[in-house]
Amino acid sequence: MFGWDAFKQYFNAWETSTAKVVEAWMKSPLVLEPAGAWLTAMMKTKAAADKGAAAAWGLVGLPTKRDQERTLHALNQIQSRLMDLEEQLASLKSESNQ
Amino acid sequence: MIDRIFTLARRFTKPMPRVGVTPATVVHAENKWRLLHYDRRPQGLAHKTPVVLVPSLINRHYVLDLMPEKSFVEWLVAQGHDVYCIDWGTPTDEDRFVTFEDIADRYIGRAIRAACKRSGAQKAHVLGYCLGGTLALIHAAIRPQHVASLTLLATPVGFHDDGMLSRWTRTRSFDTGALIEAMGNVPWQLMQSTFQMLRPTMTAAKTVSMLDRAWDDEFLDGFLALETWGQDNVSFPGASYRTYIDELYRGDALVNDRFKLGANAVHLSEVRCPTLVVTFENDAIVPWPSAAVVMEKIASRDKHRLHLPGGHVGAVVSKKAAKGLWPAMAKFWADREA
Numbered sequence: 001m002f003g004w005d006a007f008k009q010y011f012n013a014w015e016t017s018t019a020k021v022v023e024a025w026m027k028s029p030l031v032l033e034p035a036g037a038w039l040t041a042m043m044k045t046k047a048a049a050d051k052g053a054a055a056a057w058g059l060v061g062l063p064t065k066r067d068q069e070r071t072l073h074a075l076n077q078i079q080s081r082l083m084d085l086e087e088q089l090a091s092l093k094s095e096s097n098q
Numbered sequence: 099m100i101d102r103i104f105t106l107a108r109r110f111t112k113p114m115p116r117v118g119v120t121p122a123t124v125v126h127a128e129n130k131w132r133l134l135h136y137d138r139r140p141q142g143l144a145h146k147t148p149v150v151l152v153p154s155l156i157n158r159h160y161v162l163d164l165m166p167e168k169s170f171v172e173w174l175v176a177q178g179h180d181v182y183c184i185d186w187g188t189p190t191d192e193d194r195f196v197t198f199e200d201i202a203d204r205y206i207g208r209a210i211r212a213a214c215k216r217s218g219a220q221k222a223h224v225l226g227y228c229l230g231g232t233l234a235l236i237h238a239a240i241r242p243q244h245v246a247s248l249t250l251l252a253t254p255v256g257f258h259d260d261g262m263l264s265r266w267t268r269t270r271s272f273d274t275g276a277l278i279e280a281m282g283n284v285p286w287q288l289m290q291s292t293f294q295m296l297r298p299t300m301t302a303a304k305t306v307s308m309l310d311r312a313w314d315d316e317f318l319d320g321f322l323a324l325e326t327w328g329q330d331n332v333s334f335p336g337a338s339y340r341t342y343i344d345e346l347y348r349g350d351a352l353v354n355d356r357f358k359l360g361a362n363a364v365h366l367s368e369v370r371c372p373t374l375v376v377t378f379e380n381d382a383i384v385p386w387p388s389a390a391v392v393m394e395k396i397a398s399r400d401k402h403r404l405h406l407p408g409g410h411v412g413a414v415v416s417k418k419a420a421k422g423l424w425p426a427m428a429k430f431w432a433d434r435e436a
Contacts, residue, residue: 004099004310011306019299026295027265036272043273043280050280065191069282072192076129080204083128087211 105312115323118160120172122183126212129196130187133209134159135216136175144178147246147435148217150210151183152230155201155338156289158330159185162227164415165323170424177428182213182222184230186332194282194336199360201338202236210237210244221246223431227414228252228384232346235392236359239368247372247434249427252410254384255366256391257347262296263383267347274343278336286331296382324415353391366395373401374430376423383410402430 025031054064063071126133151171153159162183163171174181184206189196213222223246226234231253238245257264266272277284294300304325311317334342351357357364375393377386386405393403404426406413413419 004102007099008306008310011302015299015303015306019297022298023262023296026298027260027262029269032266032269033271036266036269040271040273040276043276046280047276069192069194072190073195076192076196080128080200083208084204087208 102309102312109318115165115319117165117323117326118163120163120169125216130189131205132185133212134183134185136171136181139175143180145432147219148180148182148213148222150213150222150224152226152234154228154230155186156332156334159183161327168320173424180217184209188332189283189335191282196335197337198341202233206237207241214244223247225249236364239364239366240362245371249374251376252378252381252384254388256353256388258350259385259388261385267343274340278340282336283333284339286333290331367397369396370398372434373398375403377405378413379407381410
């Protein structure tokens with residue numbers, strides 16, 4: 001048991017001090033700026049590739065993934081608007097009944 | 099050490115603890131979100147005003163109903179509260195266009211109205227947890243009609259702090275537009291890795307903690323339930339993420355009184371309902387000053403702040419919470435029946 005307790009004590013001390021150092025390092029602009037730039041570059045590359053693929057789909061007259069997303073979103077919006085109207089109608093009905 | 103590893107390994111041969119099991123009925127469904135109404139206790143309600151729980155968008159709602167005997171929802175129901183909870187569901191590709199306005203105004207508004215209608219009440223107590231609190235606060239500022247009181251649990255309101263998340267989102271080279279354009283919804287894996295950056299040694303610390311209590315089944319069940327929840331994350335709808343990062347994190351627009359929700363300007367000074375703000379001393383995700391700042395901004399005369407030890411999640415689901423935090427929130431509501 002002593003072995004485990006000693007290990008845990010050393011581990012906790014190591015973990016606390018390491019976490020502090022790593023946190024300070026991770027919060028540094030020297031780490032965050034390159035990480036942000038790398039992520040942005042990756043995303044721009046992916047967006048460009050997707051745009052190329054969508055253009056190819058478009059050329060053969062097929063709807064792109066974005067077109068389908070827009071259509072489905074519009075359907076969801078219509079559903080929500082219908083629910084808004086149902087609520088308004090219900091409230092008007094209850095007002096006229098009073 | 100070896101016997102601890104074997105004991106722990108044996109635990110993993112048993113089924114994982116069941117999470118989010120308090121019985122509930124779906125009383126409204128719209129797009130991907132649902133409103134859950136938890137079954138009332140058999141002896142009837144002790145409080146008429148319903149309680150609507152608004153969890154964070156990027157985590158599952160069942161953190162508030164973790165597992166039997168460690169569930170805030172189960173406890174509230176047992177106290178005679180009429181409890182509703184929003185389950186945001188899982189956004190799919192088309193939800194990249196879902197805006198902050200859709201969520202904070204339309205969806206939360208509908209959830210509160212549906213709860214009031216079902217419970218036969220004019221108003222509901224609204225509790226928002228983490229980002230859910232930010233959304234509930236914005237809603238209460240522009241649509242106060244059905245809000246009996248507001249409880250903000252570890253809710254970020256001021257976003258310019260020294261925390262890791264604040265610094266990362268304000269990094270100049272990080273382009274939210276490029277991220278949304280490429281990914282649509284922001285993948286939960288990306289957000290998860292950002293949270294892991296908050297304490298990269300956390301996985302090792304958790305492993306040692308499990309080994310340390312390898313014989314404590316109750317601890318392990320709670321630990322595994324929380325881990326199940328922690329790994330079960332949800333992607334962030336793209337358009338909403340853009341508002342969240344660009345306007346709230348980068349512009350600190352709520353505190354600076356510059357936030358707009360569609361055509362509506364959101365002024366925190368319009369919040370006049372009774373408000374309870376809960377902050378946690380060791381919260382690494384929402385540092386307590388960024389949650390406490392709301393106290394200075396809202397116009398409520400009946401406003402209180404409860405500052406407790408503990409972290410962002412542990413302090414909400416722990417045994418200690420069942421004795422301190424949960425009764426404090428329940429009393430706040432009971433004293434303010436609409």
